[in-house]
Amino acid sequence: MPMQKYRLTWQLAFLILMGSLLSGCGINNIPSYDEQVKSAWAQVENQYQRRADLIPNLVETVKGFARQEQETLTAVVEARARATSIQISADDLDDPVKMQAFEQAQAQLTGALSRLMAVSERYPDLKSNQNFLALQSQLEGTENRIAVARRDYIAAVQQYNTEIRTFPGRIWHSLMYSDMPIRENFEATTENAEQAPQVQFE
Known part of the structure; x- marks a missing residue:
């Protein structure tokens, strides 16, 4: 009986030691960083959705003062429809x-x-309308949030990709996480895409 207790104590000590060694050697970094990438992406989508939600009110406000700008208003509505129809899941x-x-x-929506x-x-009447000014301010704030969310996503992807390409993460990736690929990152698709649209008129 004492021998059994002794053996059990050593087994428990060995498991605790192995657990602490493995946790300190980066074995969990890859899935942790992958979760950070997914979380950062969710924030990007959240901010783009916030912008999409502002657009109907903005279009209606502008329409009240500038009905003759139907072509521009239609272009915004169509661009919003295209942007909201494309959804990217964590698997994509x-x-x-x-x-x-x-x-x-x-x-295109930007x-x-x-x-x-x-x-x-x-x-001028539109530019001084309180509803328009409030929407303009919210849009500008949202564009800034999009820029921050994209920056955070890019940083999370960089950290994840670096981990699976460098030692010791490269070893853990080949042994345990080979089904977790290199992540794609944002690339600017328009000139000055990293800058928020200019929406100040003062």
Whole structure:
């Protein structure tokens, strides 16, 4: 009986030692960093959705003052429809074709919004409308949040990709996580894409 207790104590001590050694050697880094990538991507989508949710009210407000700008308004509505129709799940983050389609749709919406804001310059009553000013401010804030979310996603992808390409992460990747591929990252699809659209008119 004492021998059994002694053996059990040593087995428990061995398991605790192995657990602490493995946790300190980076074995969990790859799945942890992968979860950070997915979380950062969810934040990117969240901010793009926030922007999409602002657009119907913005379009309606502009329409009330500038009905003759139907072509521009229609372009914004159509670009919003395209952008919201492309969804990227966590499983699609390593698919360059899907990522590029998503980025292009969002870039088209950014361009359409920029044109809409430029059009509003011609309508002093619109520019001074409180609802328009509030939406303009929210849109500018959202564009800044999108930029921050994209930056955080890029950093998370860089950390993950670096881990699986360098020692000791490369070893753990080949032994245990070979089904977790290199992640695609954002690439600018339009000139000055890293900058938020200019929406200040003062």
